[in-house]
Structure formats: structure tokens, C-alpha cells
Amino acid sequence: MVADWQPVRRTRTFEDVIAQIERRIAADGLKAGDRLPAERSLAEQLGVSRSSVREAMRVLETLGVVSSQVGRGPDAGAVLTSRPDTALTDLLRLHLGLASLELREVIDTRLMIERGAAARAASAGSDTTGLATALAGMDAARSAEEFVEHDTAFHCALADASGNRLIAAIMRSLRDSMRRYAVEAVTRLGDTSVLRADHERILAAVRAGDPDEAANAVAEHLAHAYPSLS
Amino acid sequence: MVADWQPVRRTRTFEDVIAQIERRIAADGLKAGDRLPAERSLAEQLGVSRSSVREAMRVLETLGVVSSQVGRGPDAGAVLTSRPDTALTDLLRLHLGLASLELREVIDTRLMIERGAAARAASAGSDTTGLATALAGMDAARSAEEFVEHDTAFHCALADASGNRLIAAIMRSLRDSMRRYAVEAVTRLGDTSVLRADHERILAAVRAGDPDEAANAVAEHLAHAYPSLS
DNA sequence: GCTTCGATATGGTCTGACCATACTGTGGTC
DNA sequence: GACCACAGTATGGTCAGACCATATCGAAGC
Incomplete structure (x- = not known):
């Protein structure tokens, strides 16, 4: 028997958050300009800490998919963008x-x-x-x-x-x-x-x-x- | 007079960290395979919190420049990679x-x-x-x-x-x-x-x-x- | 020499707090 | 009614400190 064991794929929390956000974007048909939930809210909904959500946001921001704006109002928060x-x-x-x-x-x-x-x-x-x-x-x-x-x-x-x-x-x-x-x-x-x-x-x-x-x-x-x- | 005002460039802490790491890579001639200091150590040296260092690491990891390994030893920590x-x-x-x-x-x-x-x-x-x-x-x-x-x-x-x-x-x-x-x-x-x-x-x-x-x-x-x- | 197991350094995660920012709504003023 | 000043509040940004899982290192014991 034996066979080539696959190394256990440790998926980090923030990677899971990214995957869920990505799936959500596809499922809900979100487009550039649409807003994502606030970090605190997202953390609560996903059952993770805000740090993990933030690290996910940093990744998505780096990939040119979201853009974060501070403050309050319709333009604040994490907004989907398209800056490849x-x-x-x-x-x-x-x-x-x-x-x-x-x-x-x-x-x-x-x-x-x-x-x-x-x-x-x-x-x-x-x-x-x-x-x-x-x-x-x-x-x-x-x-x-x-x-x-x-x-x-x-x-x-x-x-x-x-x-x-x-x-x-x-x-x-x-x-x-x-x-x-x-x-x-x-x-x-x-x-x-x-x-x-x-x-x-x-x-x-x-x-x-x-x-x-x-x-x-x-x-x-x-x-x-x-x-x-x- | 007046002229075209430039909007104040709010640089976030983790962006500063990235810039410093980037500069350090160029200055020290670091290559793929070389190690970066540990997160805690880097945070202390730069006078920022570990969270900011971590967000910077997430960005660099996303860009395929570093890779983080847990544990202890020569291969642990943040290692420079080259995975564009x-x-x-x-x-x-x-x-x-x-x-x-x-x-x-x-x-x-x-x-x-x-x-x-x-x-x-x-x-x-x-x-x-x-x-x-x-x-x-x-x-x-x-x-x-x-x-x-x-x-x-x-x-x-x-x-x-x-x-x-x-x-x-x-x-x-x-x-x-x-x-x-x-x-x-x-x-x-x-x-x-x-x-x-x-x-x-x-x-x-x-x-x-x-x-x-x-x-x-x-x-x-x-x-x-x-x-x-x- | 070998194994065993504790010490330790590392990243990963969480909690809770505080700050700066920018809109929102209220109330007062004209 | 129109305008303005100001407190309220939701947002991201940052920090400090704690704990966990993991992987190596090293000393103790065999």
C-alpha cells in the first residue's frame, strides 16, 4: 500500500476569508463599484477575528480587486475596484x-x-x-x-x-x-x-x-x- | 496663485514597512532564499506593531516575493522567493x-x-x-x-x-x-x-x-x- | 551513539482598545 | 425655508498583549 502521502494543506484563516469573499463576488454577481460589508461586520459573520479579515483585505487590495476608504458614507469601506x-x-x-x-x-x-x-x-x-x-x-x-x-x-x-x-x-x-x-x-x-x-x-x-x-x-x-x- | 494642490498622501504604516523592506532588499542585495528578520523583531526595529508588519508580509506574499514558514530553524520565518x-x-x-x-x-x-x-x-x-x-x-x-x-x-x-x-x-x-x-x-x-x-x-x-x-x-x-x- | 522530551523561536489567530476620518442628522440662526 | 455649526457615529488604521500550533534545537537519559 502506501502511497504518496499528500502533505496536509494548512489553510490559513485569511485565505479562507479570501475564498469566501471571492465566492460571494461570483455568486452575487458583484461588480466594480459595489461595496463589501464592513470589516467588523464581516469578521462577525464569518466567525473570525478582524485581523484575519484585514489580512484578507490587504491581499485583495494588492491584487487590485478592492479599495479601502476610511470614514463614513456610501463611498466608505471596502469597495470593489478593477485595477489590474x-x-x-x-x-x-x-x-x-x-x-x-x-x-x-x-x-x-x-x-x-x-x-x-x-x-x-x-x-x-x-x-x-x-x-x-x-x-x-x-x-x-x-x-x-x-x-x-x-x-x-x-x-x-x-x-x-x-x-x-x-x-x-x-x-x-x-x-x-x-x-x-x-x-x-x-x-x-x-x-x-x-x-x-x-x-x-x-x-x-x-x-x-x-x-x-x-x-x-x-x-x-x-x-x-x-x-x-x- | 494657487496651483494644483496635490492631495495629501496618506501613507499607511504597512505601506511604509513594505517600502523599507523593499529598500533593504535592494540595498543589501538580498536574493531569493535569503531570510528576512522575524515579524516581532522587525516590528520592534521599525517601531511599529506586529499587525502592521504582518499586513506588509501579506502583501509581499501576494506579490510572490516572500514566503512564510512557521516553526523554528534556518528555513523558518519569512524567506525571499521568486514566484511571479x-x-x-x-x-x-x-x-x-x-x-x-x-x-x-x-x-x-x-x-x-x-x-x-x-x-x-x-x-x-x-x-x-x-x-x-x-x-x-x-x-x-x-x-x-x-x-x-x-x-x-x-x-x-x-x-x-x-x-x-x-x-x-x-x-x-x-x-x-x-x-x-x-x-x-x-x-x-x-x-x-x-x-x-x-x-x-x-x-x-x-x-x-x-x-x-x-x-x-x-x-x-x-x-x-x-x-x-x- | 541513539532516543526522548522539554525549551524555544517562529508564524497564526484572537481580543479589545484607541485614534483619525468623513459622513449624517440635529438644532439653531438668519 | 435656507444655511451653518456641531455632536453623533460608522468606517478603516493602529496598537498592545495574549495564546496556540508548529518545527527545530539541545540536553538528559538510555
């Missing part, structure tokens, strides 16, 4: 700091995501005013930081234009977590005219509804911006 | 449940990631034994669940073969969070011979070192597996 991008940003930032991810990997991932996003945006014929606005911002920028700010806006707008919210969230997170390196890259490059031409080309391809050209334009743009990684 | 994939999985699962993301978006994202991963794997000439093993597992599968299990292994092995850990983590999370739907899709499809041929084609392309063919094979495979989403 902030959660992703924290995740990437920490793992970059821990060196469990390298910048090369992040940029490479971004390339894959953004090629697809550009292609989708082009074939969907999305609105391009956000892209144009960001482009103008880059022209007016007077420092590398400012330039990167609008550059980020450009690429996020491109992701938004893909119509895929997960893509958009991932793009925001990737950009946020590599902001510091982007400023370095722009500073090292000095002349931003090449990047400007790239952006123009991407915008034109999206406007023209040409997915392949859009994807290629993005790929070449990233190769220009981070030449050391090719 | 479990964190990503939780994130996606919750947001899918909250309907802030749709399945279509997840699959579309997966397509973009996996095309790139396949291309990288092909041009890197990576080891393909994992892919072959998973393929054999699919052939031996006697249920849709079992099939999907090995199918997941195949696609995760492909992502691993790309050599990009972020890609691999994202692929694992995407697959895990859509496991349920994958089983449905296979069941609906009935005949898996088409999928088998697709997998063979992907494997062959990777072995041949043909990035474009690998990417195309992946794209067509996903179109076969989820025809309703094309």
Missing part, C-alpha cells in the same frame, strides 16, 4: 528589484505585446487622437523625463487602442516598471529625432489600417530605443 | 471572476505572447524534450481534463524554451486562469487530432529553428482551439 494594472506594476517592480527578472526580459515581453497591440489597433481602426496628443507632447518636451512621460502615454494609448484591457494593463505595468531605464536610454541616445520618426510611422500605419506595417514599425522602434538589447 | 507566476495567476483569476476581463481578451493576449515565445524558442534552438514529453502525454490522455493538463504543459514548455522568465510566468498564469474554459473547448471540439497535428507542426518548426513558421503555427493552432473567438 497597479497590481501588475507592483509585481514587476518588486521582481525587477529582486533581480528575479532582467530588464532584457521585460523589454522583450513588451515587444511581443506591443507588436500585437499595434496590429489590433490598426485592424480595428481605432481612434488615434490619444496617439497624436502624446506625439505633440513629446515634441514639446524639454527634458528626458518629460519626453519619457509622453512617450509612455503614446505607447499606452496604442495599447488602449487595441481594445484589449489586459494588453493595456500589461503595457502600463511594463512601462511603469521600466520608467527609470527608459529615461536612461533616452539620455544616452541624445537625439530623439529617430524615435520621433518611428512614432510617426506607427501612427501612420494605425491610421492606414495596416496591421503588418504597424507591427513592424513597433519592432523597429524598440530596436532603435534599446539598441544594446538586440 | 502564482501572483499573476491569482490576479487574473480574480479579475476574470470580477468580469473586469473577458476570456476573449485573455486568449488574445496569450496569442501575442505565445507567437513571440515560439519564435524565440525556434531561433534560440532550445531543448525540446519537454515539448515532446507533453505531446506524448496528450496522446495517452483518456479524458478532456487529462488532455488539457498535458496541453498546458506543452505550451508552458514552449514558453520556458523562449528563455524569458517573464514570458514563462505570464503563460503559466494565463493557462491556469483559463483551465476551465480550455476543458470546455476541448470537450466541444471532440476530436483532438487537429490539435495534435498543430502541436507536431509547432514542435517541428522549433526544432528546425524557423521562427516565422513557429509563430504562424501557434497562431493557427489557437484559431483551431478557439474557433468562436476568431
